Amino acid sequence: MAMIDSPKIVYQEIQFHSWFALEPGGSCPNNKVFLLPNSDMALLAVLNSPLMWWVLTRTLPHMKDEALSPAGFIMENLRVVVPGGNLRDRIVSITEHLYKHSEHYHAWEGDTLASLQEVVGRETLDDRCLTWLRRPATDFVRMMRTRMKCSVTPALETRLAKLHEKMASELGSFLLEQLNQEKRLAGLVEDAYGLTLEERLLLHNTRPVRDPIDVLEARLKGMENLSSAAQSGDE
Numbered sequence: 001m002a003m004i005d006s007p008k009i010v011y012q013e014i015q016f017h018s019w020f021a022l023e024p025g026g027s028c029p030n031n032k033v034f035l036l037p038n039s040d041m042a043l044l045a046v047l048n049s050p051l052m053w054w055v056l057t058r059t060l061p062h063m064k065d066e067a068l069s070p071a072g073f074i075m076e077n078l079r080v081v082v083p084g085g086n087l088r089d090r091i092v093s094i095t096e097h098l099y100k101h102s103e104h105y106h107a108w109e110g111d112t113l114a115s116l117q118e119v120v121g122r123e124t125l126d127d128r129c130l131t132w133l134r135r136p137a138t139d140f141v142r143m144m145r146t147r148m149k150c151s152v153t154p155a156l157e158t159r160l161a162k163l164h165e166k167m168a169s170e171l172g173s174f175l176l177e178q179l180n181q182e183k184r185l186a187g188l189v190e191d192a193y194g195l196t197l198e199e200r201l202l203l204h205n206t207r208p209v210r211d212p213i214d215v216l217e218a219r220l221k222g223m224e225n226l227s228s229a230a231q232s233g234d235e
Helices: 041-047 050-057 085-120 127-134 137-145 154-192 197-205 212-234
Strands: 008-012 020-023 033-036
Touching: 008 041, 020 041, 041 050, 041 085, 041 154, 050 154, 050 197, 050 212, 085 127, 085 137, 085 154, 127 137, 127 154, 127 212, 137 154, 154 212
Parallel strands: none
Antiparallel strands: 008 020, 008 033
């Protein structure tokens, strides 16, 4: 019980993405989740880094759709470098910032969902509708219309379009901040491993599928394309 009640790092038995999370304590995962009895932010940063995803992709068994299986006996022998001194302080500082950023983002998701529920008049609206913010405003309004209990007037469609513009902009800002900080953190982890310039180039040029930075950049690019399309439509 002491391990369950204490902060720990958790990760899924089947990994599609580089997702290692800090669980503050009190949650009891099922048999599809591994846990490490450690809450070191520097360790969390290293495990979530593009460098580690590169290593794991070449170390762990592959499953359907290129998912990874982090078998315990392999993870136990994984070489993890957790630096000390000033480098560690910088890594921890950025990781703590990203942790708080994630908390703010999840709070924003809750507020955004509540706003959409109020407009739609349906409390059962789930968070999948937040993914519609990455679609053009016309698609967003059309998809929201299918969830409406009330009749959809032109004024209501205009309100939904404006909400889409505001919320999509806020989502883009969250992604941009995360991407900038993740890039800084990735470089510091490479410093911790003492990679040479040649090794860094190899790492970047042989990125595996769903590289953490690539995933973020693709999501942000989608939001930027959405914004450009909206501006073109206004001209």
